[in-house]
Amino acid sequence: MLIDAAPWIKVISAILIAFLISIAVTPAVKSFAAKVGAIDVPDHKRHIHDHPIPRMGGLAIFFGFLLSVLLFADITTEVRGILLGAIIIVATGAMDDVVSLKPGTKFLAQIIAAIIAVIHGVVIRVVMNPNVFSQTESVLLGWLAVPITILWIVGITNSVNLIDGLDGLAVGVSTISCITILVVALRVAEPNVAIIVAALAGACIGFMPYNLNPAKIFMGDTGSLLLGYVLSTVSVLGLFKFYTVVTFVVPVLALAVPLSDTLFAFVRRIVHGQSPFQADRGHFHHKLMDLGLNQKQAVAILYAVSAALGLAAVTLTTSGMARILLLILALAIAVSVWAYVESTVKHHHEQEMQEEEKTDGK
Numbered sequence: 001m002l003i004d005a006a007p008w009i010k011v012i013s014a015i016l017i018a019f020l021i022s023i024a025v026t027p028a029v030k031s032f033a034a035k036v037g038a039i040d041v042p043d044h045k046r047h048i049h050d051h052p053i054p055r056m057g058g059l060a061i062f063f064g065f066l067l068s069v070l071l072f073a074d075i076t077t078e079v080r081g082i083l084l085g086a087i088i089i090v091a092t093g094a095m096d097d098v099v100s101l102k103p104g105t106k107f108l109a110q111i112i113a114a115i116i117a118v119i120h121g122v123v124i125r126v127v128m129n130p131n132v133f134s135q136t137e138s139v140l141l142g143w144l145a146v147p148i149t150i151l152w153i154v155g156i157t158n159s160v161n162l163i164d165g166l167d168g169l170a171v172g173v174s175t176i177s178c179i180t181i182l183v184v185a186l187r188v189a190e191p192n193v194a195i196i197v198a199a200l201a202g203a204c205i206g207f208m209p210y211n212l213n214p215a216k217i218f219m220g221d222t223g224s225l226l227l228g229y230v231l232s233t234v235s236v237l238g239l240f241k242f243y244t245v246v247t248f249v250v251p252v253l254a255l256a257v258p259l260s261d262t263l264f265a266f267v268r269r270i271v272h273g274q275s276p277f278q279a280d281r282g283h284f285h286h287k288l289m290d291l292g293l294n295q296k297q298a299v300a301i302l303y304a305v306s307a308a309l310g311l312a313a314v315t316l317t318t319s320g321m322a323r324i325l326l327l328i329l330a331l332a333i334a335v336s337v338w339a340y341v342e343s344t345v346k347h348h349h350e351q352e353m354q355e356e357e358k359t360d361g362k
Helices: 005-036 058-072 077-099 103-119 142-162 169-187 191-211 220-234 246-254 256-271 284-290 295-315 320-361
Strands: 126-128 138-140
Touching: 005 058, 005 169, 005 191, 058 077, 058 191, 058 220, 077 103, 077 191, 077 220, 103 142, 103 220, 142 169, 142 220, 142 256, 169 191, 169 220, 169 246, 169 256, 169 295, 191 220, 246 256, 246 295, 256 295
Parallel strands: none
Antiparallel strands: 126 138
């Protein structure tokens, strides 16, 4: 069976160009952020870092992503809408990184960006039938298509923003999500979607050396909102039209870590009588650190969880031996994560007991 090399060449080229632009531009963006006052000063409540760090690093990701897409992707009406919306998102994030916009202002900008994408044809028209006893696998959304699509785009955009709490966490999880969508897109013959997420992945990888712990620059809302927006809109682009059942499941699995963290955060805050938009220290990464893990360990755990869920998503589009091997690999990752957390927590508790014994001895 002959394999068409053209999509792969474009995908690899998109990754490489976005990577080179992002890694080259980040130092200049760091200097620019410092000059305009886009500095993250820790408040010692939710922030983990102990000294001021420039933010707005998402500009470097945006430049790498945008130029790579313009060079290698087919700029269809839908892609044009995504890029126009991305510009609004980046502009909003950049202003927020400098002057801290009101939540309502940012939310309105996200809705406008989502509407622009929808107007250009980025719309969820079909979802999996929630009635498992029905013989109909899919449900046409009809007039609900537009509001559901806007809700999906705005929801995922904010979810990536909310997990951006540890060095390298959001950029790494987003990269894994990109790779998941990239693999599935190539499997279902959607090369343009593959090129777009390849460009985003390359830009993220180029930014990583500056953002991994200890971070030299943060992506800020400029980056986290951009990543969420692009991932949410690209996941709608007819990626899975040949797999009706996974039309909904695959994007959810690919974005499961930020999506589930956001859902749990909203439920937790509402149950405690707080505003669902009020920041707190209850996110997944905070809970992992409360168990005794350090920043690098907590980030590695969430990378592994995201990768396991990504493999599960890819598994849905495979068959035969490939599916079995992917399931085994995903299970192995899940077991390894559980064992690692268990051993780390046990070690942390032993250290606490030893410290208490020393204190009592004094």
